[in-house]
Amino acid sequence: MARICYETALKSNCFYLVDIGSGLGHLSRMLSYGYGFKVCTFEADTSLCVIAKELDNKFEKALKSKSLLHKSTFKTVHVNKRIEPDFQIEDFVKLMKEAFNDSNKNFKFGIVGLHPCGNLGSTLLRLYNECPNATFINISSCCYMKLTLQPSLIAGFPLSNYCKDKNFNLTYLSCEIACHAIENYVERLKTPQNYNMLKIHAYRAALEKIMISLDENLKHSAVCSVKYDESLSFKKYCNKALKHKEIVPSDRITSFYEEIINKTWKNVVVFYSVRLLLAPLVETIILFDRLLYAEECNSYCEILPAFDCNISPRNHVLSARKK
Numbered sequence: 001m002a003r004i005c006y007e008t009a010l011k012s013n014c015f016y017l018v019d020i021g022s023g024l025g026h027l028s029r030m031l032s033y034g035y036g037f038k039v040c041t042f043e044a045d046t047s048l049c050v051i052a053k054e055l056d057n058k059f060e061k062a063l064k065s066k067s068l069l070h071k072s073t074f075k076t077v078h079v080n081k082r083i084e085p086d087f088q089i090e091d092f093v094k095l096m097k098e099a100f101n102d103s104n105k106n107f108k109f110g111i112v113g114l115h116p117c118g119n120l121g122s123t124l125l126r127l128y129n130e131c132p133n134a135t136f137i138n139i140s141s142c143c144y145m146k147l148t149l150q151p152s153l154i155a156g157f158p159l160s161n162y163c164k165d166k167n168f169n170l171t172y173l174s175c176e177i178a179c180h181a182i183e184n185y186v187e188r189l190k191t192p193q194n195y196n197m198l199k200i201h202a203y204r205a206a207l208e209k210i211m212i213s214l215d216e217n218l219k220h221s222a223v224c225s226v227k228y229d230e231s232l233s234f235k236k237y238c239n240k241a242l243k244h245k246e247i248v249p250s251d252r253i254t255s256f257y258e259e260i261i262n263k264t265w266k267n268v269v270v271f272y273s274v275r276l277l278l279a280p281l282v283e284t285i286i287l288f289d290r291l292l293y294a295e296e297c298n299s300y301c302e303i304l305p306a307f308d309c310n311i312s313p314r315n316h317v318l319s320a321r322k323k
């Protein structure tokens, strides 16, 4: 991602970057120390921001103690702030100018987002399009199931007039499957030992039914991830998965589902595989909508398969720069 930003920056002649949803700042360190960008980050989570600053200091110390050369001339500014979907451009530019200590009205910067979850990806694209100071953007995407899908000013899909005019819409379920890792799953289907581990999907499906039967509001709520092994009964799975929730399904319910799961879990694997087969199509629709949106706003755009998809299944970077 850092290299892609550097290539876009050379074409745009702009070496100021804002990394939004920067997490622990691994990318921002690479951009700053590796490529010499002036970087500012926005991160909603206070603790991640604190650690990012500590890691910067540690890294700088290590570079000094080893007398290693680096390209950083500007200490990265980490701002602990959530970028809301209804952000005001003027407020954003003001924050950027403060961070970079630059009062020039025509001050320019690029935007980068490495796996901005759900609506954050579409928010960054709006920011890019609506803010004249933003010259380029590079974002990979993730967590499509968190996109706002109902038509509104902050909808995460569709963004482009092309898709809006055609009344394209997606459902939660299609966006959710588009976030799964087909490459890893294909490998698991190939060997019997790994194949058996896929029984965990039937466990999760049964748990969903139980949770909804107890409380409608628990639909699609997150549970702890649990690693499958041969000795994992459905009862044990429920206890582990619900560790942070105040629900304990009765023994009667868990043994009722255990029996169904033992008879049908392979059907779940087949069903899941068919869904997963269509998942790349959904992801392509979301990415193309984003590409069209950037193009409609007079940009050069491309979608680059930038990362190893076995390590990072959401591996496409949308790169756009204004004409």
Ligand SMILES: C[S@@+](CC[C@H](N)C(=O)[O-])C[C@H]1O[C@@H](n2cnc3c(N)ncnc32)[C@H](O)[C@@H]1O
Residues within 6 Å of the ligand: 020, 021, 022, 023, 024, 025, 026, 027, 042, 043, 044, 045, 048, 081, 082, 083, 084, 113, 114, 115, 116, 117, 120, 142
């Ligand atoms: C999937 S993580 C990616 C972190 C980092 N970019 C990386 O690749 O290591 C998404 C990050 O975005 C942050 N985030 C989510 N929504 C945000 C928002 N609206 N404004 C700022 N940060 C946000 C989260 O706290 C989280 O750290």
